[in-house]
Amino acid sequence: MDEFARHASGFQLDDTRHQKWCVAGRPDGNVRGSDFELLEAPIAELRDGEVLLQTLYLSLAPVMRGYMSGESYAGEAPLEIGDVIHGRGVAQVVKSRHADWKEGQVVQGQLGWQTYKISSMMPQEKFRRMPPNGLPASHGLGALGMTGLSAWAGYFNVGTPRKDDIVLVSGAVGGVGSLVIQLAANVSACETIGIAGRAEKCALAARLGCSTTIDYKSEDIQSALASALADGLDLYFDNVGGPMLDAVLDHLRHQARIVLCGSISEYTLDEPYRLPAYTRLRRTDAQMRGFFVYNHLEDWDRAMDEMAGWIRDGQLKPVEQITDGFQHMPAALAGLYSGQNMGKQLCRVRGEPDTWI
């Protein structure tokens, strides 16, 4: 039995108890079982202005290692040892003493790794109602949540795609990447090249619309890029950072744009990756564009409407990999850094709601 299984054994989801995963240690490299502690407590009584949220799904995202390491994100206070781990979730309001919220409504937002949350629904918790629209509630952590907004805003607002652009996407079947390749290939009808690790991931990228795929684990990346990008590229949507970004800098067309969305290859490094020869941006007036999804919240409604429409008409197929059971959150997070996952990673705590208003 591995360290994570030992941790999870004997756990039972209890609708009468508040169960939560807390920071027990600071990760050194990848997360280990001893970095987590599972705590339980009675569910507190609601006060005026509060709601009780019951967790349906929880998100798993590479950034969570940073939270556990005590890094601060989006202006939030860094996590202390003993704090509930940060993370987004989809939850249902099961009791409300808040004028604006009703039992049966579903929200997604900053829930934390816990089975319940008592919230006064302050803006900093970033809860947004998910109106029932016939699509699964789980999409609230992927295509119809912050992951979807990251793809939509990173691609359209920051990447500013133009007709006939050649688009390259790394992490092509990751949570954001699997949406971006479909926006590029299906919505924008651009030639889209996907980079992923292993044949099954490349096969998925091709099914989702990529005309060319590169398996960075089995192909020589320099020659694969030279072949796939014989005419250069206009837009690189970068989900991985590191040496891949380096290699891509040799293939920039005039006014090419690099969208810096993620850098998962760098998250387990103690020292930041040092990017050589960023000056290669010069020759073609190319741009490297940083991007933080919280700077794009004003586009939430438009983005969600468009994404839902594209899902309904089949241009966008959300890819979700679901771990079953709250007790397996730590192992699932550790798995994110091993390159095994496809699409948005999430954990089914209770799953789809019975009723939803």
Added chain:
Amino acid sequence: MDEFARHASGFQLDDTRHQKWCVAGRPDGNVRGSDFELLEAPIAELRDGEVLLQTLYLSLAPVMRGYMSGESYAGEAPLEIGDVIHGRGVAQVVKSRHADWKEGQVVQGQLGWQTYKISSMMPQEKFRRMPPNGLPASHGLGALGMTGLSAWAGYFNVGTPRKDDIVLVSGAVGGVGSLVIQLAANVSACETIGIAGRAEKCALAARLGCSTTIDYKSEDIQSALASALADGLDLYFDNVGGPMLDAVLDHLRHQARIVLCGSISEYTLDEPYRLPAYTRLRRTDAQMRGFFVYNHLEDWDRAMDEMAGWIRDGQLKPVEQITDGFQHMPAALAGLYSGQNMGKQLCRVRGEPDTWI
């Protein structure tokens, strides 16, 4: 007598001979006297379609070390040992067998380190006529030449300054930088902060319009930037690259733009500088924008008209440091990397023309 003086001693400018500086060795670190060779030859006879250009001024620019090292720029073939060193110059047509060119006209373009050039005025030599406009011909290598276009296009086209931007310029009294700080402070009326090395350079930057200056040689750069940029910056016009760029990445406001114009601090490194934590662009949706002046030639006429206008009305004061004598080109180039120079560096070979049509 140093290696450069020994080289130059006994030289006499000879209007009957074609004198030229050629590559004798590949620079290893800064250029040395032994990297140059001075050759002389008779002036060849003109053929149909050719003009004889007589050199008035030659440019000195950091990029010339790259030429001598065999690097290729702007699609030109790299220099071989024995080739005339690349460089821009201002010259007068003294004989013409070309239908489009007349004796007495003045041009600036790709002249090379030589006292004469026989040219068929092909587009790749990039000669552009300088109509007499009451301003000195030397400006053709600075404010009214490619240096001026670099400042104009880098600042306006790439930097896209907005009202009330806080603008930071490194290399603030260099060839390009001394123009950019004046465009920002005087033409755009932006708060402009200049970085330069040594008190006399900072004093010049202040006279040219900077409200704050930072002497990177005597001040602690981290605390100087933190103090000067308490409110962050919107536009960084980067002429130096390297660790300064690193430090600036901590001070980016929302949608800040970094214009990568030059990286003189990196030119004498054998390995490219590795930029740590370029991912700091993300938090504020900031952009790093490469820029190559030859991508902006279509704006030549507009840029030159505007620059000449601002010089005439006193908003723009060209700063030129002139080395006298063709024989001193190598020593003057070596001096560029030592941080002693202010404004556009050029060499007076024959100087202003007597007449000019």
